[in-house]
Amino acid sequence: MTRDFPARWWHAVDADTIQCDLCPRDCKLHQGQRGACFVRMNDDGKMVLTTYGRSSGFCIDPIEKKPLNHFYPGSSILSFGTAGCNLACKFCQNWDMSKSRDMDSLCDVASPQDVAATAQRHGCKSVAFTYNDPVVFAEYAMDTADACHALGIQAVAVSNGYMHEQARRDFYAKMDAANIDLKAFTDDFYHKLTGSHLQPVLDTLLYLVKETSVWLEITTLLIPGKNDSDEELTALAQWVRKELGPDVPLHFSAFHPDYKMTDILPTPPATLARARAIAQKAGLHYVYTGNVHDRAGDTTFCPACGTPLIVRDWYEILDYHVTPQGHCPDCGGAVAGHFEKFTGAFGSRRIPVAIHRH
Numbered sequence: 001m002t003r004d005f006p007a008r009w010w011h012a013v014d015a016d017t018i019q020c021d022l023c024p025r026d027c028k029l030h031q032g033q034r035g036a037c038f039v040r041m042n043d044d045g046k047m048v049l050t051t052y053g054r055s056s057g058f059c060i061d062p063i064e065k066k067p068l069n070h071f072y073p074g075s076s077i078l079s080f081g082t083a084g085c086n087l088a089c090k091f092c093q094n095w096d097m098s099k100s101r102d103m104d105s106l107c108d109v110a111s112p113q114d115v116a117a118t119a120q121r122h123g124c125k126s127v128a129f130t131y132n133d134p135v136v137f138a139e140y141a142m143d144t145a146d147a148c149h150a151l152g153i154q155a156v157a158v159s160n161g162y163m164h165e166q167a168r169r170d171f172y173a174k175m176d177a178a179n180i181d182l183k184a185f186t187d188d189f190y191h192k193l194t195g196s197h198l199q200p201v202l203d204t205l206l207y208l209v210k211e212t213s214v215w216l217e218i219t220t221l222l223i224p225g226k227n228d229s230d231e232e233l234t235a236l237a238q239w240v241r242k243e244l245g246p247d248v249p250l251h252f253s254a255f256h257p258d259y260k261m262t263d264i265l266p267t268p269p270a271t272l273a274r275a276r277a278i279a280q281k282a283g284l285h286y287v288y289t290g291n292v293h294d295r296a297g298d299t300t301f302c303p304a305c306g307t308p309l310i311v312r313d314w315y316e317i318l319d320y321h322v323t324p325q326g327h328c329p330d331c332g333g334a335v336a337g338h339f340e341k342f343t344g345a346f347g348s349r350r351i352p353v354a355i356h357r358h
Helices: 113-120 134-150 163-174 187-194 199-211 232-243 269-281
Strands: 010-012 017-020 028-030 042-043 044-049 058-062 076-080 126-129 156-159 176-181 214-222 252-253 285-290 308-313 316-320 350-355
Touching: 010 232, 017 042, 017 044, 017 156, 028 042, 076 113, 113 126, 113 134, 113 176, 126 199, 134 156, 134 163, 163 199, 176 199, 199 214, 214 232, 232 269, 252 269, 269 285
Parallel strands: 076 126, 126 156, 156 176, 176 214, 214 252, 252 285
Antiparallel strands: 010 017, 017 028, 042 044, 058 076, 058 350, 308 316
Protein backbone atom coordinates (compact mmCIF):
# COMPACT_ATOMS: atom_id res chain seq x y z
CA MET A 1 0.00 0.00 0.00
CA THR A 2 1.37 3.39 -0.96
CA ARG A 3 2.49 5.59 1.88
CA ASP A 4 1.82 8.75 -0.13
CA PHE A 5 -1.86 8.62 -0.99
CA PRO A 6 -3.40 11.28 -3.27
CA ALA A 7 -5.09 13.76 -0.94
CA ARG A 8 -8.26 15.80 -1.39
CA TRP A 9 -9.10 19.44 -0.57
CA TRP A 10 -6.25 21.48 -2.02
CA HIS A 11 -5.57 23.82 -4.90
CA ALA A 12 -2.56 25.21 -6.73
CA VAL A 13 -1.57 28.74 -5.77
CA ASP A 14 1.13 29.11 -8.42
CA ALA A 15 3.66 26.96 -10.26
CA ASP A 16 5.57 26.24 -7.05
CA THR A 17 2.95 26.33 -4.30
CA ILE A 18 -0.24 24.51 -3.31
CA GLN A 19 -2.68 25.33 -0.53
CA CYS A 20 -4.37 22.79 1.71
CA ASP A 21 -8.12 23.42 1.95
CA LEU A 22 -8.84 20.82 4.62
CA CYS A 23 -8.81 23.05 7.69
CA PRO A 24 -8.69 26.78 8.50
CA ARG A 25 -4.91 26.73 8.81
CA ASP A 26 -4.80 27.07 4.99
CA CYS A 27 -1.21 25.80 4.87
CA LYS A 28 0.66 26.93 1.75
CA LEU A 29 3.24 24.34 0.78
CA HIS A 30 6.24 24.39 -1.52
CA GLN A 31 7.70 21.21 -3.02
CA GLY A 32 8.47 18.67 -0.27
CA GLN A 33 6.98 20.86 2.45
CA ARG A 34 4.55 19.43 5.01
CA GLY A 35 1.57 21.17 6.61
CA ALA A 36 1.24 22.03 10.28
CA CYS A 37 -0.27 18.57 10.77
CA PHE A 38 2.98 17.10 9.34
CA VAL A 39 1.14 14.37 7.43
CA ARG A 40 -0.08 16.28 4.36
CA MET A 41 2.68 17.19 1.89
CA ASN A 42 3.37 18.84 -1.45
CA ASP A 43 4.74 16.12 -3.72
CA ASP A 44 5.54 17.45 -7.20
CA GLY A 45 2.75 20.00 -7.12
CA LYS A 46 0.11 17.65 -5.71
CA MET A 47 -0.96 17.04 -2.15
CA VAL A 48 -0.44 13.59 -0.66
CA LEU A 49 -1.41 12.02 2.66
CA THR A 50 1.67 10.29 4.08
CA THR A 51 -0.13 8.18 6.70
CA TYR A 52 -2.81 6.47 4.62
CA GLY A 53 -3.14 2.82 5.66
CA ARG A 54 -0.74 3.15 8.59
CA SER A 55 -1.68 3.15 12.26
CA SER A 56 -0.15 3.62 15.68
CA GLY A 57 -2.05 0.54 16.88
CA PHE A 58 -5.52 -0.96 17.31
CA CYS A 59 -7.47 -1.55 20.53
CA ILE A 60 -10.96 -2.65 21.39
CA ASP A 61 -12.56 -0.26 23.88
CA PRO A 62 -15.96 0.26 25.43
CA ILE A 63 -17.93 2.85 23.45
CA GLU A 64 -18.20 4.88 26.66
CA LYS A 65 -14.47 5.60 26.48
CA LYS A 66 -14.80 7.76 23.33
CA PRO A 67 -16.83 9.13 25.20
CA LEU A 68 -20.23 8.22 23.72
CA ASN A 69 -22.90 7.39 26.30
CA HIS A 70 -25.90 7.38 23.97
CA PHE A 71 -24.60 5.46 20.95
CA TYR A 72 -25.29 1.77 21.56
CA PRO A 73 -24.25 1.81 25.25
CA GLY A 74 -22.23 -1.17 26.40
CA SER A 75 -21.02 -2.04 22.92
CA SER A 76 -17.40 -2.52 21.90
CA ILE A 77 -15.57 -0.31 19.43
CA LEU A 78 -12.34 -0.91 17.51
CA SER A 79 -10.22 2.22 17.99
CA PHE A 80 -7.20 3.43 16.06
CA GLY A 81 -5.32 6.51 14.96
CA THR A 82 -2.34 7.49 12.88
CA ALA A 83 0.00 10.42 13.61
CA GLY A 84 -0.19 14.18 13.42
CA CYS A 85 -2.77 16.82 14.31
CA ASN A 86 -3.91 20.15 12.92
CA LEU A 87 -4.06 21.84 16.33
CA ALA A 88 -1.18 22.65 18.65
CA CYS A 89 -2.74 22.08 22.07
CA LYS A 90 -0.24 22.72 24.84
CA PHE A 91 -2.24 20.38 27.08
CA CYS A 92 -2.54 17.48 24.59
CA GLN A 93 -3.36 14.22 26.39
CA ASN A 94 -2.26 12.07 23.41
CA TRP A 95 0.75 14.13 22.38
CA ASP A 96 2.96 11.10 21.73
CA MET A 97 0.78 10.31 18.70
CA SER A 98 -0.72 13.65 17.73
CA LYS A 99 2.64 15.42 17.81
CA SER A 100 4.61 12.54 16.36
CA ARG A 101 6.92 13.30 13.47
CA ASP A 102 8.33 9.81 13.51
CA MET A 103 6.39 8.09 10.77
CA ASP A 104 8.21 4.85 11.58
CA SER A 105 6.17 4.71 14.80
CA LEU A 106 3.22 3.77 12.59
CA CYS A 107 3.94 0.09 12.80
CA ASP A 108 0.55 -1.36 11.84
CA VAL A 109 -0.24 -1.41 8.14
CA ALA A 110 -3.93 -1.90 7.41
CA SER A 111 -6.18 -1.28 4.45
CA PRO A 112 -9.71 0.01 5.09
CA GLN A 113 -10.99 -3.49 4.33
CA ASP A 114 -8.53 -4.98 6.85
CA VAL A 115 -9.81 -2.64 9.56
CA ALA A 116 -13.45 -3.46 8.84
CA ALA A 117 -12.78 -7.21 8.75
CA THR A 118 -10.93 -7.03 12.07
CA ALA A 119 -13.83 -5.18 13.69
CA GLN A 120 -16.24 -7.78 12.36
CA ARG A 121 -14.08 -10.68 13.54
CA HIS A 122 -14.03 -9.29 17.09
CA GLY A 123 -17.75 -8.52 17.18
CA CYS A 124 -17.33 -4.75 17.38
CA LYS A 125 -20.41 -2.64 16.76
CA SER A 126 -18.34 0.25 15.45
CA VAL A 127 -14.89 1.58 14.54
CA ALA A 128 -13.50 4.82 16.00
CA PHE A 129 -11.04 7.18 14.36
CA THR A 130 -9.34 8.58 17.43
CA TYR A 131 -6.09 8.97 19.45
CA ASN A 132 -4.91 11.63 17.01
CA ASP A 133 -7.39 13.70 15.03
CA PRO A 134 -9.10 12.00 12.08
CA VAL A 135 -9.36 15.36 10.32
CA VAL A 136 -5.74 14.96 9.24
CA PHE A 137 -6.26 11.41 7.91
CA ALA A 138 -9.73 12.09 6.57
CA GLU A 139 -9.30 10.16 3.29
CA TYR A 140 -8.21 7.02 5.16
CA ALA A 141 -11.03 7.40 7.70
CA MET A 142 -13.64 7.92 4.98
CA ASP A 143 -12.53 4.88 3.00
CA THR A 144 -12.51 2.83 6.20
CA ALA A 145 -16.02 4.04 7.05
CA ASP A 146 -17.19 2.82 3.63
CA ALA A 147 -15.60 -0.58 4.24
CA CYS A 148 -17.22 -0.76 7.67
CA HIS A 149 -20.65 0.13 6.34
CA ALA A 150 -20.35 -2.68 3.80
CA LEU A 151 -20.15 -5.08 6.77
CA GLY A 152 -22.84 -3.38 8.86
CA ILE A 153 -20.37 -1.68 11.19
CA GLN A 154 -20.76 1.91 12.38
CA ALA A 155 -18.13 4.66 11.93
CA VAL A 156 -17.27 7.08 14.75
CA ALA A 157 -15.12 10.22 14.60
CA VAL A 158 -13.48 11.60 17.74
CA SER A 159 -12.34 15.00 16.57
CA ASN A 160 -11.50 18.61 17.36
CA GLY A 161 -13.98 19.68 14.68
CA TYR A 162 -11.51 22.09 13.06
CA MET A 163 -12.38 21.77 9.36
CA HIS A 164 -13.37 23.82 6.36
CA GLU A 165 -16.95 23.58 5.10
CA GLN A 166 -16.44 21.37 2.03
CA ALA A 167 -14.18 18.91 3.81
CA ARG A 168 -16.62 18.86 6.73
CA ARG A 169 -19.49 17.92 4.44
CA ASP A 170 -17.51 15.21 2.66
CA PHE A 171 -16.12 13.73 5.87
CA TYR A 172 -19.29 13.62 7.97
CA ALA A 173 -21.31 12.17 5.10
CA LYS A 174 -19.44 8.96 5.98
CA MET A 175 -19.80 9.08 9.79
CA ASP A 176 -22.54 7.69 12.03
CA ALA A 177 -21.50 9.34 15.29
CA ALA A 178 -19.01 11.90 16.53
CA ASN A 179 -17.60 13.21 19.75
CA ILE A 180 -16.31 16.73 19.19
CA ASP A 181 -13.94 18.47 21.58
CA LEU A 182 -15.25 21.90 22.47
CA LYS A 183 -12.04 22.82 24.22
CA ALA A 184 -13.25 26.11 25.69
CA PHE A 185 -15.73 28.85 24.95
CA THR A 186 -13.39 31.76 24.29
CA ASP A 187 -11.35 32.48 21.19
CA ASP A 188 -8.55 33.66 23.47
CA PHE A 189 -8.17 30.13 24.86
CA TYR A 190 -8.21 28.59 21.40
CA HIS A 191 -5.67 31.08 20.08
CA LYS A 192 -3.21 30.89 22.99
CA LEU A 193 -3.46 27.23 23.95
CA THR A 194 -4.32 25.44 20.70
CA GLY A 195 -3.09 27.76 17.94
CA SER A 196 -6.54 27.81 16.36
CA HIS A 197 -9.91 29.55 16.63
CA LEU A 198 -13.27 28.80 18.23
CA GLN A 199 -15.71 29.67 15.46
CA PRO A 200 -14.88 26.82 13.02
CA VAL A 201 -15.51 24.33 15.83
CA LEU A 202 -18.88 25.92 16.60
CA ASP A 203 -19.64 25.78 12.87
CA THR A 204 -18.95 22.03 12.88
CA LEU A 205 -21.25 21.48 15.86
CA LEU A 206 -24.02 23.50 14.24
CA TYR A 207 -23.58 21.65 10.95
CA LEU A 208 -23.74 18.22 12.57
CA VAL A 209 -26.94 18.98 14.49
CA LYS A 210 -28.80 21.01 11.89
CA GLU A 211 -27.77 19.38 8.61
CA THR A 212 -26.84 15.74 9.29
CA SER A 213 -28.12 12.64 11.06
CA VAL A 214 -24.74 12.06 12.74
CA TRP A 215 -25.18 11.33 16.46
CA LEU A 216 -23.25 14.02 18.36
CA GLU A 217 -21.78 14.22 21.84
CA ILE A 218 -19.45 16.97 23.07
CA THR A 219 -16.45 16.84 25.41
CA THR A 220 -14.87 19.76 27.25
CA LEU A 221 -11.60 19.09 29.10
CA LEU A 222 -11.63 21.38 32.12
CA ILE A 223 -8.23 22.94 32.86
CA PRO A 224 -7.97 24.73 36.22
CA GLY A 225 -7.79 28.48 35.77
CA LYS A 226 -8.02 28.31 31.97
CA ASN A 227 -11.60 27.42 30.96
CA ASP A 228 -13.43 26.50 34.16
CA SER A 229 -14.93 29.75 35.41
CA ASP A 230 -18.64 29.86 36.22
CA GLU A 231 -19.11 32.56 33.57
CA GLU A 232 -17.47 30.58 30.76
CA LEU A 233 -19.18 27.30 31.68
CA THR A 234 -22.55 29.06 31.84
CA ALA A 235 -21.99 30.65 28.43
CA LEU A 236 -20.91 27.32 26.93
CA ALA A 237 -23.88 25.39 28.33
CA GLN A 238 -26.37 28.08 27.33
CA TRP A 239 -25.01 28.11 23.79
CA VAL A 240 -25.33 24.33 23.52
CA ARG A 241 -28.88 24.49 24.86
CA LYS A 242 -29.95 27.34 22.57
CA GLU A 243 -28.13 26.38 19.35
CA LEU A 244 -27.91 22.58 19.51
CA GLY A 245 -30.75 21.64 21.84
CA PRO A 246 -31.06 20.05 25.28
CA ASP A 247 -30.54 16.48 24.09
CA VAL A 248 -26.89 16.77 22.95
CA PRO A 249 -24.86 15.05 25.69
CA LEU A 250 -22.07 17.15 27.18
CA HIS A 251 -19.08 15.53 28.90
CA PHE A 252 -16.80 17.46 31.25
CA SER A 253 -13.52 15.59 31.69
CA ALA A 254 -10.64 16.03 34.09
CA PHE A 255 -7.30 17.40 32.94
CA HIS A 256 -4.05 15.81 34.02
CA PRO A 257 -0.68 17.55 33.62
CA ASP A 258 0.86 16.61 30.28
CA TYR A 259 2.93 17.77 27.31
CA LYS A 260 3.66 21.50 27.72
CA MET A 261 1.34 22.09 30.67
CA THR A 262 2.86 20.07 33.47
CA ASP A 263 2.77 23.00 35.87
CA ILE A 264 -1.01 22.93 36.30
CA LEU A 265 -2.60 20.65 38.87
CA PRO A 266 -5.17 18.00 37.89
CA THR A 267 -8.80 19.07 37.75
CA PRO A 268 -10.45 18.63 41.16
CA PRO A 269 -13.58 16.45 41.15
CA ALA A 270 -15.46 19.38 42.70
CA THR A 271 -14.83 21.40 39.52
CA LEU A 272 -16.43 18.70 37.39
CA ALA A 273 -19.42 18.51 39.71
CA ARG A 274 -19.78 22.31 39.58
CA ALA A 275 -19.62 22.30 35.77
CA ARG A 276 -22.23 19.55 35.60
CA ALA A 277 -24.58 21.47 37.88
CA ILE A 278 -24.16 24.64 35.78
CA ALA A 279 -24.95 22.77 32.56
CA GLN A 280 -27.96 21.07 34.09
CA LYS A 281 -29.24 24.43 35.34
CA ALA A 282 -28.87 25.74 31.78
CA GLY A 283 -31.33 23.07 30.68
CA LEU A 284 -29.14 20.30 29.27
CA HIS A 285 -30.64 16.83 29.77
CA TYR A 286 -27.49 14.71 29.66
CA VAL A 287 -24.37 16.04 31.40
CA TYR A 288 -21.52 13.73 32.35
CA THR A 289 -18.19 13.86 34.15
CA GLY A 290 -15.14 11.96 32.92
CA ASN A 291 -11.72 10.77 34.07
CA VAL A 292 -12.97 10.55 37.67
CA HIS A 293 -15.05 8.13 39.72
CA ASP A 294 -18.44 9.83 39.93
CA ARG A 295 -21.44 7.52 39.88
CA ALA A 296 -23.98 10.34 39.45
CA GLY A 297 -21.85 12.02 36.79
CA ASP A 298 -21.57 8.74 34.85
CA THR A 299 -25.26 7.85 34.99
CA THR A 300 -27.93 8.56 32.37
CA PHE A 301 -31.14 9.82 33.96
CA CYS A 302 -34.55 10.09 32.33
CA PRO A 303 -35.03 13.80 31.56
CA ALA A 304 -38.78 13.45 32.14
CA CYS A 305 -39.02 11.61 35.47
CA GLY A 306 -35.45 11.43 36.77
CA THR A 307 -35.21 7.64 36.89
CA PRO A 308 -31.61 6.35 36.65
CA LEU A 309 -31.70 4.54 33.31
CA ILE A 310 -28.06 3.58 32.70
CA VAL A 311 -26.04 3.40 35.90
CA ARG A 312 -22.31 3.56 35.22
CA ASP A 313 -19.13 3.54 37.25
CA TRP A 314 -16.44 4.91 34.96
CA TYR A 315 -16.81 2.74 31.80
CA GLU A 316 -18.65 -0.07 33.58
CA ILE A 317 -22.43 -0.38 33.17
CA LEU A 318 -23.95 -1.55 36.46
CA ASP A 319 -27.64 -1.26 35.58
CA TYR A 320 -29.49 -0.72 32.29
CA HIS A 321 -33.16 0.13 31.76
CA VAL A 322 -33.53 1.94 28.40
CA THR A 323 -35.92 0.14 26.04
CA PRO A 324 -34.55 -0.91 22.62
CA GLN A 325 -36.66 1.89 21.13
CA GLY A 326 -35.00 4.47 23.39
CA HIS A 327 -37.60 5.08 26.07
CA CYS A 328 -37.80 5.16 29.85
CA PRO A 329 -39.68 2.06 31.06
CA ASP A 330 -41.14 4.01 34.00
CA CYS A 331 -42.72 7.01 32.32
CA GLY A 332 -42.33 6.21 28.61
CA GLY A 333 -40.34 9.38 28.02
CA ALA A 334 -37.92 9.45 25.08
CA VAL A 335 -34.20 9.09 25.68
CA ALA A 336 -32.07 10.70 22.96
CA GLY A 337 -29.58 8.45 21.24
CA HIS A 338 -29.18 5.13 19.44
CA PHE A 339 -30.18 2.04 21.38
CA GLU A 340 -30.86 -1.65 20.81
CA LYS A 341 -31.72 -4.67 22.92
CA PHE A 342 -29.20 -4.76 25.76
CA THR A 343 -27.57 -8.16 26.15
CA GLY A 344 -24.68 -7.19 28.40
CA ALA A 345 -21.83 -4.71 28.39
CA PHE A 346 -18.33 -5.05 26.98
CA GLY A 347 -17.06 -3.54 30.24
CA SER A 348 -14.02 -1.41 30.99
CA ARG A 349 -11.51 -3.66 29.25
CA ARG A 350 -8.98 -2.36 26.73
CA ILE A 351 -7.80 -5.10 24.40
CA PRO A 352 -4.95 -4.53 21.92
CA VAL A 353 -5.59 -6.48 18.72
CA ALA A 354 -3.64 -7.48 15.65
CA ILE A 355 -5.04 -6.58 12.28
CA HIS A 356 -6.75 -9.34 10.32
CA ARG A 357 -5.35 -8.93 6.80
CA HIS A 358 -6.97 -10.14 3.63
